[in-house]
Amino acid sequence: MADxxxxxxxxxxxxxxxxxxGLKVVARMLRDGGMEVIYLGLxxxxxxxxxxxxxxxxxxVGISMLNAGHLTLGPLMVDALADAGLDVxxxxxGIVPDEDLPTLAAAGVAGVLGPGSxxxxxxxxVRAAVAGRGR
Amino acid sequence: MAPVADRTVPELVAAARGGELRATARLLTFVERGGDLAxxxxxxxxxxxxxxxxxxxxxxxxxxxxxxxxxxxxQLAEEGRRPAVLAVDPSSPLTGGAILGDRVRMAAATAAxxxxxxxxxxxxxxxxxxxxxxxxxxxDIAGFxxxxxxxxxxxxxxxxxxxATDTAVVVVTxxxxxxxxxxxxxxxxxxxxxxxxxxxRPDAVDVRRDLELMLDLSKLxxxxxxxxxxxPTIVSTVATTGxxxxxxxxxxxxxxxxxxxxxxxxxxREVRRRAEVRSHLExxxxxxxxxxxxxxxxxxxxxxxxxxxxxxxxxRRLAERxxxxxxx
Ligand SMILES: Nc1nc2c(ncn2[C@@H]2O[C@H](COP(=O)(O)OP(=O)(O)O)[C@@H](O)[C@H]2O)c(=O)[nH]1
Ligand SMILES: [Mg+2]
Numbered sequence: 122m123a124d125x126x127x128x129x130x131x132x133x134x135x136x137x138x139x140x141x142x143g144l145k146v147v148a149r150m151l152r153d154g155g156m157e158v159i160y161l162g163l164x165x166x167x168x169x170x171x172x173x174x175x176x177x178x179x180x181x182v183g184i185s186m187l188n189a190g191h192l193t194l195g196p197l198m199v200d201a202l203a204d205a206g207l208d209v210x211x212x213x214x215g216i217v218p219d220e221d222l223p224t225l226a227a228a229g230v231a232g233v234l235g236p237g238s239x240x241x242x243x244x245x246x247v248r249a250a251v252a253g254r255g256r
Numbered sequence: 257m258a259p260v261a262d263r264t265v266p267e268l269v270a271a272a273r274g275g276e277l278r279a280t281a282r283l284l285t286f287v288e289r290g291g292d293l294a295x296x297x298x299x300x301x302x303x304x305x306x307x308x309x310x311x312x313x314x315x316x317x318x319x320x321x322x323x324x325x326x327x328x329x330x331q332l333a334e335e336g337r338r339p340a341v342l343a344v345d346p347s348s349p350l351t352g353g354a355i356l357g358d359r360v361r362m363a364a365a366t367a368a369x370x371x372x373x374x375x376x377x378x379x380x381x382x383x384x385x386x387x388x389x390x391x392x393x394x395x396d397i398a399g400f401x402x403x404x405x406x407x408x409x410x411x412x413x414x415x416x417x418x419x420a421t422d423t424a425v426v427v428v429t430x431x432x433x434x435x436x437x438x439x440x441x442x443x444x445x446x447x448x449x450x451x452x453x454x455x456x457r458p459d460a461v462d463v464r465r466d467l468e469l470m471l472d473l474s475k476l477x478x479x480x481x482x483x484x485x486x487x488p489t490i491v492s493t494v495a496t497t498g499x500x501x502x503x504x505x506x507x508x509x510x511x512x513x514x515x516x517x518x519x520x521x522x523x524x525r526e527v528r529r530r531a532e533v534r535s536h537l538e539x540x541x542x543x544x545x546x547x548x549x550x551x552x553x554x555x556x557x558x559x560x561x562x563x564x565x566x567x568x569x570x571x572r573r574l575a576e577r578x579x580x581x582x583x584x
Pocket of ligand 1: 494495496
């Protein structure tokens with residue numbers, strides 16, 4: 122089957138936030154960018170995300186979070202994947218102040234998307250994260 | 257343990273048979289992509305299969321298939337079995353992307369240790385019919401049993417995939433003319449069992465009656481599976497509360513037992529192997545014929561000859577060349 126294989130993204134909201142409107146918008150952007158989105162929805166934990174990544178043989182994880190959780194939850198996800206021996210990049214979405222970007226990059230977060238990022242940026246960011254790792 | 261990316265297909269198959277989920281997942285990826293690696297996986301697995309009860313589950317979008325599967329597989333896991341789910345959703349024909357949302361309703365099943373793999377139809381005609389049986393084989397050799405294949409029952413391909421199982425379950429719901437739709441889609445003919453889900457709704461009795469009626473009719477017209485062991489059982493379920501799910505599970509197990517008793521399981525699997533060979537052959541022939549047509553219009557000498565004859569004659573000339581001279 123000659124078609125290029127679509128990128129497979131596990132998309133989830135990490136933590137206890139209440140709604141998934143934003144996450145659904147991102148899911149549609151990625152689908153329209155030709156990716157396969159394995160949508161987990163709300164209230165996921167690092168362990169439920171790892172189960173999905175493992176079973177789905179996903180190329181990349183996209184997590185969203187609110188409430189300024191990025192500095193703890195982003196690195197937590199990266200470390201949890203590394204501990205599980207899964208070499209899969211993590212892209213996070215949320216309200217992240219510019220001054221936190223270097224910290225997140227140093228913690229191994231492959232990409233950061235602010236709220237309202239245009240579709241082209243979202244898709245490009247996830248693609249770049251996957252390209253950075255390779256298979 | 258080396259990362260899966262550094263291991264050969266036979267090494268991955270050995271690991272998958274030993275229960276390593278990551279190896280199983282990577283083999284599924286290879287089969288799904290098709291090509292050389294998929295063939296290697298097929299080589300390495302086909303002798304070890306046959307232990308899993310392969311169940312097809314189909315029905316309209318939103319009928320509750322994933323919710324039902326979650327409750328059902330959690331029960332199976334509690335009984336000490338190792339169920340796996342292959343959840344198929346359509347790719348967007350425009351972009352090739354897909355949103356695979358079945359895991360949302362199956363979070364509790366994941367937590368209970370059920371192995372779930374989502375897959376997109378990926379557009380190519382017949383691709384699903386090639387990939388699904390190979391992926392089911394991987395889950396089979398990895399020790400999963402049963403293997404439940406969830407598809408959205410809308411097109412011929414999904415009907416074919418559902419038919420290519422040991423037991424085909426069709427989910428219908430009240431109020432949407434589901435039974436009539438299922439009939440039109442050809443689902444009635446492949447069903448071994450029906451689940452009338454959302455039976456908490458008052459009009460559920462109507463669907464049951466519609467189904468009974470259509471089964472009566474299909475008996476008169478001689479429709480239905482030639483290898484059916486009995487008139488399909490109809491089970492009423494409420495996936496959101498779990499009501500009727502144990503009965504559904506029992507009915508599915510009984511169906512397998514009836515197939516075995518009647519000596520029909522092997523026959524059914526033989527039919528399946530034939531269909532699979534045919535899918536592969538059709539895929540090869542399609543690719544070869546597309547290439548032959550390109551060539552016939554491409555090179556200057558060939559193009560002149562092609563321009564000079566009716567299309568049907570060109571086709572015959574190409575067919576003869578393809579059949580006597582594969583690869584030319
Ligand atoms: N009332 C009622 N709703 C149900 C039942 N089963 C599933 N649902 C709901 O139907 C919707 C679709 O369910 P889902 O399992 O995703 O359907 P699928 O598309 O067939 O896999 C969800 O909102 C479920 O909660 C049921 O037995 N009764
Ligand atoms: Mg579903």
